[in-house]
Amino acid sequence: MSERANRSTDRASADGSGGATVVMSQKIRPGHEGDYQRWQEKTNQVARTFDGFEGTELYPPGPGEENEWVAVFRFSRIDQLTAWLNSSTRQNLLGEGGALFEEAPKQEVLSGGKKTRDAVSAVISHDVRIGREKEFVQWEEKITEAQREFAGFMGSELFRPVEGIQENWVVVSRFDTRDHLDDWLDSELRGKLLEEGRQYFSAYEVRKVGSAFSAWFTFGEETPEGVPPNWKQAMTVLLALYPTVMVLNLTVGRVLTSEGVVGYLALFIGNVLSVSILTWLLMPLVNKALAFWLEPKRSQSVRGQVAGAAVVVLGYVALIAVFGLTAG
Incomplete structure (x- = not known):
């Protein structure tokens, strides 16, 4: 039997406490990866000039995955993140980089929640059916209980929609390694639970996020957010x-x-x-x-x-x- 994780599951609210994060996925046209990275660095430099900016990370696609890059931006508060997302500066940047994308970038806004290091996360966005929200939450609790039986599970968070910004419900599941995360995502048990959950949501998308050097940048348990940009x-x-x-x-x-x-x-x-x-x-x-x-x-x-x-x-x-x- 897989080892049981002894971490508690967290439930994040949308009250703006605990920081704010946006996870953006962008499918890049083949052959334009270098141009995209230069555009993304320019975007990062501009984001750093906005109030509340805390950090940004860029994750390239893994082996065998689609040419989908994931960019993460972290701000101190949800209003500061919103100011960045809605700014004319960012809209101009999106227009400038439009030719690099196969389709419009997708994003999930996460308001609140705990900061975690040394973890690989699956960011799962759900389009929950109207009127089935309570049942979706109960179903998601079953998902969490099932994950506890898998090796490397470190916890999960449920992020409710943020009015005017984020309509989907987002779940972030954290594992200690990519292999352990993949074991859960590819498991037969998760497949059965997904079939059960389709009556509560009409669509979902999964994005994997992990840190490149975080194991070399640990400053002690007193600073759980202490991973530099x-x-x-x-x-x-x-x-x-x-x-x-x-x-x-x-x-x-x-x-x-x-x-x-x-x-x-x-x-x-x-x-x-x-x-x-x-x-x-x-x-x-x-x-x-x-x-x-x-x-x-x-x-x-x-x-x-x-x-x-x-x-x-x-x-x-x-x-x-x-x-x-x-x-x-």
């Missing part, structure tokens, strides 16, 4: 990754080459060592040194943001200079 994660990982790869190439790499180890095997050994060094040695040290910049609660001022980014860039310069002199 992706651009900070990428900058910090590069700061630790570059010297790791250089040192390994100059030491272990040369030894393996001299011993006649074939290239693909030497590369695998180097990757194992670099990931291990990053996970258990360098990333904890770098996180501690840059905590003033990485932890959301401690990096709100513009001065703090600029100072942290400057420290990282100076670190890049110093490392390049050091390896330029020693490895050149």
Whole structure:
């Protein structure tokens, strides 16, 4: 029998507390992925100028999935998220990127709820039939109870419609890994429950959302929301990754080459060592040194943001200079 998750299920209201999130799915025309990523980064930069902006994430399609990209924007309050969604600036951006999409982008607005790290989520939007709302909620509780019997289940949240913004009912189910999430989504039990639930909703859509580097950015249980935005994660990982790869190439790499180890095997050994060094040695040290910049609660001022980014860039310069002199 699958292990039972010991996390409680949460029910989120639409009162605007606990932050606000919009999950946008966008099917990109084949061959336009690069253009889309540039457009999305421009959109991200504009969103950062709006009051209440907390972070954004972009998730490319997984292997074998449709060319559907998922963008997540997080704001402090629902009114601040609404201001961004309805702004003329964003409408102009959507018009500018329209040629990149196979169809109009779809979105789910989540008001309230808990922030979670180190989880893979399924964001499921339901078009609930009029007058069947109470029965839908009862059915969704059965879904939650069924999920508890599956390995890796971390909890679920039900988000009611937000008047004037979001008509659908949205459920977010969280699992610890993508494999565990897929086990539930593809299970025979879920298939049977879906057939039962079709009398309560006319249509539904599933989107998977997960974080790329979150396991390397944990600041303790006292800050459950303490995962920095992706651009900070990428900058910090590069700061630790570059010297790791250089040192390994100059030491272990040369030894393996001299011993006649074939290239693909030497590369695998180097990757194992670099990931291990990053996970258990360098990333904890770098996180501690840059905590003033990485932890959301401690990096709100513009001065703090600029100072942290400057420290990282100076670190890049110093490392390049050091390896330029020693490895050149």
